[in-house]
Amino acid sequence: MYLVEGTITLKLPESSNDVLLKNLYLSCDPYMRNRMSKFDGPEIEGFHAYTPASPLAGIGVAKVVESGNPDYKEGDLVWGITKWEEYSLVPSTQIVFKIEHTDVPLSYYTGILGMPGITAYAGFFEIGSPKKGDNVFVSAASGAVGQLVGQFAKLTGCYVVGSAGSKEKVDLLKSKLGFDEAFNYKEESDLDAALKRYFPEGIDIYFDNVGGKTLDAVLLNLKVHARIPSCGMISQYNLTQHEGVTNLLNLIYKRVRIEGFVVTDYYHLYPKFLEFLLPHIREGKIVYVEDIAEGLENGPAALVGLFSGHNVGKQVVIVAR
């Protein structure tokens, strides 16, 4: 990634239906790594491989400067797929939602009130099918999605344990985010033993953000009819040769369901999600930890940092306030 400076005219091309955006907050998300490789997966809106020498694209919060689409007007705040630049010209179809509630931090629409928020909501409630008393394990638990899954689990009356990669994150999980227990996976030489310590009776829901060795250890510690919403496998994205998962046989006797999902399939739940979540945020019953990088020039390091666990909480890049 490199920074390119230049001059543009802030004007919508004549008879364009596009929307000219001033970018405010950009979201650093693990899936962006996969767009930097040849991607032979299915067509998902905004999910094709990046074109070298073009700006990165990703989720962001932006303000409409000029609009060729009557649904948006100057001054509207929106979140959706934009580019890593100060101003972007995007098709209006890339806007996911207009922002209606501004009594909460705008940056939240890259996280708790945006894509990672619905991801946690859909993955935990729709795919995880949680019920009171369930034992829930979350990996990458202090991340953009994980910290919400843990709080949703507590709201549901579950016992929830998170794993993360530093003492600071583990402390955060227990002191601020309400997890019952948390551990640093880097300090556990035997993940299976760690899980047996925290889940002597086994796991009902494993919200998987990392895949690989953690998933393999979880497979040894599942309860009957366990559910695994498969949200991400960040441990594998930078590997040329993916780690082999060897304990899948446990799926059968334990009658386990693993289900991969992509948040765009659940955007229709957004209004219901906001209705559920906004009061909890306003009342301080759900909190959210963000890691803010100031300035577009600090974006590349912030993005790369996700893959070594540099960020504490949701990684955001501020382009403008």
Added chain:
Amino acid sequence: MYLVEGTITLKLPESSNDVLLKNLYLSCDPYMRNRMSKFDGPEIEGFHAYTPASPLAGIGVAKVVESGNPDYKEGDLVWGITKWEEYSLVPSTQIVFKIEHTDVPLSYYTGILGMPGITAYAGFFEIGSPKKGDNVFVSAASGAVGQLVGQFAKLTGCYVVGSAGSKEKVDLLKSKLGFDEAFNYKEESDLDAALKRYFPEGIDIYFDNVGGKTLDAVLLNLKVHARIPSCGMISQYNLTQHEGVTNLLNLIYKRVRIEGFVVTDYYHLYPKFLEFLLPHIREGKIVYVEDIAEGLENGPAALVGLFSGHNVGKQVVIVAR
């Protein structure tokens, strides 16, 4: 396994509630291998580890000789969990169903009309959620379960391809069992390429009987929203070190569901299943291939043969006709 001869008195112990059975047909099933190792899975009726120096237990068809339970009487034909011996004394709870229809071969109650039959039915229809036009792949396709899955898929209007381990089996799949295509996985050096040949547009349902390398190749060839009923992983049962599955990342972008299941959870469907299947059998619209070993003394070799693919079709051991 070894053969033990002895003399018993064919008489129910006084005030016993058990049932004395004359065993007729015994079923050779892959899951029995797992009962020969330390099994730390959940308690499933009739599924604990075998006790060395005791008779093997498994599914069988038997005739009631004497009954301490009023639900069964002398002469009743039943199928359920019995032992690998000429006569067995079993708790009546081990009987799964009384056999009501005897215009079909009795041995069928170890296969198409018994446990493998409901396995295929529940796995394909309940977990696979098939619809007309789906592309279906079945491994171990000429086996007790696979040959039925293929025929159920054809009845549903699906395109179905099976893999098996010999030319004889591949021919059987295409000529007798109605599969659209079939291939010998032992002759394919690149399973991914083989699947791309038969499924240029990808797979909607993979009915997994084998796990391991085949599952890994399938993961590279799934359509969006594919389903994988995980029925068995016979390729792994004799391995000390299980093969690693490396392509699970595909579950996410393709939004795939893998669901393990155990047939005992679906026995309540048995009456509905019989009502569906019996007319098809009587009209010759569904056929079933059995591999018969004659005599209890040939049982051990028949059972071991499953794991090298020696059997062609459902492996049955005849104890008595």
